[in-house]
Amino acid sequence: MKWETVIGLEVHVELSTETKMFCSCPAIFGAEPNTLCCPVCMGMPGALPTINAKAVEYAAMAGLALNCAVSPYSRFDRKNYFYPDLPKAYQISQLYHPLCTNGFIEIDVNGNKKKIRIKEIHMEEDAGKLFHSDSGETKIDFNRCGIPLIEIVSEADLSDEEEVTAYLEKLKLTLEYLGVSTCRMQEGALRADINLSVKKKDETELGVRTEMKNMNSFREIRRAVKSESERQISVLENGGVIVQETRRWDEEKGVSVSMRNKENVHDYRYFPEPDLPPIVLESEWIDLVKNKIPALAHERVLKYVELFGVSHADAKIITSQRALADFFENVCTRCENVKMASNLIVTEVVRLLKDDGIQASDMKLSAEKFAQIINLADRGDINVGTAKKIIAVAFSQNIDVPDYIKSNSLEQINDELVILPVAKDVVESNPKSLSDYMSGKKKAYGFLVGQIMEQFGFKANPTKVNECLMKILDEKSGGN
Ligand SMILES: [Zn+2]
Structure with a gap:
């Protein structure tokens, strides 16, 4: 029997605006619990929300970069449910008129290109955070209440863990380039809900799906997709039925476990949010947002290959972090030997970043200093081996490059x-x-x-x- 897996993703992304979605509390991760709250984000009776314009801009920018249409008219709705991390007992979200619709992400798995359709991107607010202690106590931090979120809903176009990973990586990289989210998965800034069902290949109707919520690690997402797909196939092959439900991924055991029956949309009793006006966007405003979109990773790969003669593989490595790509472009304006620069970034700088476990955005080595080292090697004042050693020193210490060469007698011997x-x-x-x-x-x-x-x-x-x-x-x- 030939089975196929059908996967759709709902990805929640926290926007990195200075303030929250509907109030002026700072939207910061990691502050003292319950220090960043006010009557609005705590859901006190009579407190009125206002829309964060920057969040709308970021959400629209994400939509445009993901090939969506930005709706000239969108609106917020109340999604009613009781949960301890949501003091209002409803979440302000968008159901009937989302901000962005009909986009796609093109993925590439081992040379096979595939378009994954994006149904919509809607805006909403995050809930608070619960901490369960071993002694059975539960503590709650409301700081996260009201952090602006976008939910990116794909169509069920994905078929395995490779495609899911490729989709999420491309999505994450795009949002990082836009600068609209930190995308730090370990901080919960990007989390995916996985909707998964299986069906026989010749069947047209989709199988019953389960949902695994709030996954925030690529490794666990891969394992969960594979395991849940195998579980469903095994249940069906043994004559069982799949129940529509929410399942929790147990990292330690490597299995998903049933949590609760999955709610349907009508269970939430959505209705238009009466405290907020609709969002009406003029086409000029949408064009302005479009113009703010920087060159994205895949565009930069083409540019580096065609303009600078960098190999495709190296260009992919350089563009894997926006800060590293910016660093490279900055270096290119300062030195002739772009080939040497890209080689030493891909080998030395990437290795040093890995060794220190840091991102290029946190790197101390400046493009000016790196270019200076490249230029000295290019002129033959030092050899490439020495250049590598100096890069390693300049990576962790603030050195004056010519002084360092002089005092350590590192000049190249040419005679x-x-x-x-x-x-x-x-x-x-x-x-x-x-x-x-x-x-x-x-x-x-x-x-x-x-x-x-x-x-x-x-x-x-x-x-x-x-x-x-x-x-x-x-x-x-x-x-x-
Ligand atoms: Zn607030």
Whole structure:
């Protein structure tokens, strides 16, 4: 029997506006619990909300970047439900007239391109946060109440964990480039609800779906998609039925467990929010927002390949973080040898970021200093090996590059009159390598180069070292 999995995602993204969706409380993560609240976000009777214009702009920008139409008329609705983290007993959301509709994200899984349709993006407010202690106590922090959220609802166009990951990565990267959210998944700024069902391949009707809510790690999302798909197939193959329900992913056990029957939309008794006016957007305003959209990752990849001659693989690495792409472009305005710059970013800078476990946005190494190092290497004042060492130092310390080179005597040794005699000594004192080379063993050549470089503390010009060594070896083989 051939089964296929059908997945749709609802992704909640916190917008990084300064203030909350409907009040002027700061929208900050990690503050002392219950210090960023007011009567509006606490849902006190009589307190009136007002719409955060910046949040509307960010949501519209996200919609435009995700190929959606921004509606000239949208409106908020009340979604009524009781939950301890929602003191109003309703959430202000959008049901009937969402802000953005009909977009798509194009994903690429191993060269297979696929368009995943986005049904809509609506705006809403976040709820508070519950903390359950081991002793059975539950504490609540209302700081998150009223943080602006967008919910990006895809059509059920995804079929496995690879596609889900590709979709979420592209979505996250796009929002990061826009600067509308921190997208820090570990802080809950981007979380996905996974709607998943299975059906036999020849069937047209969709199977009954389950929902796994608030997933905020790529690793767990992959595991959960795979496991839930397998669970449903196994239930159906054993003659069981799938119940429409919300399931919780248990990370430790690696299985999903039933939480509650899934509510339908009519259970929430939505009605138009009476305290807020509709959002009416003029086309000029929408155009202004469109013009603020920066070049996105996939556009920059093309630019780097075509304009700067960077390889496609390297361009993908450089654009994997907006701050790194900005860094590269800044460097490019300051140095000629763009190829060397991209090479050393992809190898050295990326490695240093990984070692320190930090993002490019938190990096201390400035584009000015990095370009200065590249230019010195490009001019031959230092060799590339030395450039790498200086990059590593400048990554963690604030150094003056020329002073550092001078005080550590790191200048490149270019003089053949200096290199040649040392190269001769090395060849003379390694007769085994010489005879290996003469009998065609290429490895011996590399060894000799390494020995000569070592004699110069790795500061010699590698091209000159090669030339000198070739000269010596040619003489030797001519003499034989
Ligand atoms: Zn407030």
